Amino acid sequence: MNLDKLNRSVLAAHASGDGVALAQLYQFAGNEFVSAGSIDEGCFFLTQAYVYSLEFGLESAEEIRIALIEHGRER
Amino acid sequence: MDALQFPERRIESSRGLANAHYVSSDRYYEEREALLFSSWSGAAVASDVPNPGDAAPIDFAGMPLLLLRDHDGDVKVFQNTCRHRGMILVEEKCNLRGTIRCPYHSWCYNLDGSLRATPHVGGPGRNFDENVDRRNLGLFEVRSCVWRDIVFVNISGDAPEFDEYAKVIKDRWKEHEGKPLYAGPGSSSFEFDVACNWKLAVENYCESYHLPWIHPGLNSYSKLEDHYHIEEPGLFSGQGTLVYRQIVGEKGERFPDFDGLSEFWNEGAEYVALYPNVLLAVQRDHAYVLLLLPQGPGRTIERVQIYYPFEPETRPDLAQLMETNGKLWFGVLGEDLFVVEGMQRGRHGVMFDGGKFAPKMDGPNHLFHLWVADRMLARGRRMAAE
Ligand code: FES
Numbered sequence: 001m002n003l004d005k006l007n008r009s010v011l012a013a014h015a016s017g018d019g020v021a022l023a024q025l026y027q028f029a030g031n032e033f034v035s036a037g038s039i040d041e042g043c044f045f046l047t048q049a050y051v052y053s054l055e056f057g058l059e060s061a062e063e064i065r066i067a068l069i070e071h072g073r074e075r
Numbered sequence: 076m077d078a079l080q081f082p083e084r085r086i087e088s089s090r091g092l093a094n095a096h097y098v099s100s101d102r103y104y105e106e107r108e109a110l111l112f113s114s115w116s117g118a119a120v121a122s123d124v125p126n127p128g129d130a131a132p133i134d135f136a137g138m139p140l141l142l143l144r145d146h147d148g149d150v151k152v153f154q155n156t157c158r159h160r161g162m163i164l165v166e167e168k169c170n171l172r173g174t175i176r177c178p179y180h181s182w183c184y185n186l187d188g189s190l191r192a193t194p195h196v197g198g199p200g201r202n203f204d205e206n207v208d209r210r211n212l213g214l215f216e217v218r219s220c221v222w223r224d225i226v227f228v229n230i231s232g233d234a235p236e237f238d239e240y241a242k243v244i245k246d247r248w249k250e251h252e253g254k255p256l257y258a259g260p261g262s263s264s265f266e267f268d269v270a271c272n273w274k275l276a277v278e279n280y281c282e283s284y285h286l287p288w289i290h291p292g293l294n295s296y297s298k299l300e301d302h303y304h305i306e307e308p309g310l311f312s313g314q315g316t317l318v319y320r321q322i323v324g325e326k327g328e329r330f331p332d333f334d335g336l337s338e339f340w341n342e343g344a345e346y347v348a349l350y351p352n353v354l355l356a357v358q359r360d361h362a363y364v365l366l367l368l369p370q371g372p373g374r375t376i377e378r379v380q381i382y383y384p385f386e387p388e389t390r391p392d393l394a395q396l397m398e399t400n401g402k403l404w405f406g407v408l409g410e411d412l413f414v415v416e417g418m419q420r421g422r423h424g425v426m427f428d429g430g431k432f433a434p435k436m437d438g439p440n441h442l443f444h445l446w447v448a449d450r451m452l453a454r455g456r457r458m459a460a461e
């Protein structure tokens with residue numbers, strides 16, 4: 001996971017108010033960390049993804065919520 | 076409280092409300108509670124949020140409200156304040172595709188006000204906390220009801236049912252009741268930012284005494300004797316005319332009438348101040364509402380919206396006439412501004428005693444003063460009992 005690159009993309013998406021891109025970027029990062037075994041970092045990013053998915057009414061909200069619940073981070 | 080200066084039941088011997096009711100900041104807040112928050116007040120028009128998910132922040136006499144249309148198409152009003160640290164939730168008109176996200180720590184609310192997500196509330200990546208029970212942390216909903224496109228709110232939550240409050244006016248205008256109203260485009264919607272207490276705008280609206288002086292244009296076809304008082308103690312007052320003339324375009328075009336009106340409305344029209352802050356006009360071929368949005372003791376925003384009996388997009392042939400009509404009302408209602416602003420400055424004259432009503436001409440106005448006095452006295456009794 002290239003954190004610098006993620007940071008740059010996230011900042012660009014924040015700056016342009018592109019919530020859909022934010023949701024996707026964070027979800028991708030979250031999944032990467034989780035599969036690498038870094039649950040805390042992963043759930044941090046998944047939480048960010050969850051919020052933007054909710055805000056923009058994206059279908060991804062539900063799968064992220066389930067993932068967070070599985071890790072005991074949401075209920 | 077200057078109880079001695081409250082108006083009397085008999086208009087012949089009554090004076091008007093004392094200066095403090097117009098210039099005092101303390102009195103403004105007392106009245107905000109007693110007259111505006113504890114009644115059904117007009118806060119917005121529903122056509123401001125035409126589509127599901129549309130949301131608009133409203134400042135109602137300093138109270139931040141959130142007007143939205145949910146995914147079922149119903150209009151709802153919430154306090155526009157996050158339950159976490161009190162941040163304003165929605166800053167400008169928008170369409171909510173999903174939830175309402177607080178711009179501070181991103182707590183997310185559903186459009187029914189319930190709290191959906193509390194990100195990182197239990198630490199980074201941990202989204203719940205034993206001590207933060209989402210079920211009890213939904214947005215505060217404000218009691219609301221839409222009538223004639225007007226979004227009425229009762230902030231105290233304990234006013235009588237809206238239908239009870241509106242029964243008499245609905246009955247008076249039963250021929251108009253339930254007929255579709257379409258918000259006009261362009262010049263049909265406008266605002267005035269006026270340096271006066273909101274009550275002065277009510278008072279000026281409900282009397283016809285000023286017509287020949289302030290609206291000489293109107294009066295060329297509408298004489299004082301063609302007007303009558305509308306007096307419904309405790310609810311509304313205003314004026315009616317018996318010589319309403321439709322606006323006619325350059326090619327002779329006219330607006331169609333609302334369906335099924337009786338002959339009375341051919342030349343009849345009524346202009347009513349529905350207490351506290353909703354000024355209405357009902358005519359055969361168009362209507363309008365003027366909402367008084369108080370901004371402090373000496374400042375009011377007047378929000379006007381004109382309505383037609385037909386969908387504006389379906390009548391391009393009437394577009395020009397709608398434009399002209401909006402400008403006409405902008406002009407006529409604008410003629411009153413120097414008066415209400417002048418009366419506001421006049422209320423700083425410390426020797427002004429509330430004024431002398433002209434019993435034959437000022438009945439509707441006197442009724443409004445009595446309503447204010449009654450509500451303020453009731454507030455005084457409530458406070459004494461507490
Ligand atoms: S103030 Fe709204 S989430 Fe903190």
Ligand SMILES: [Fe+2]
Binds near residue numbers: 289
């Ligand atoms: Fe007027």
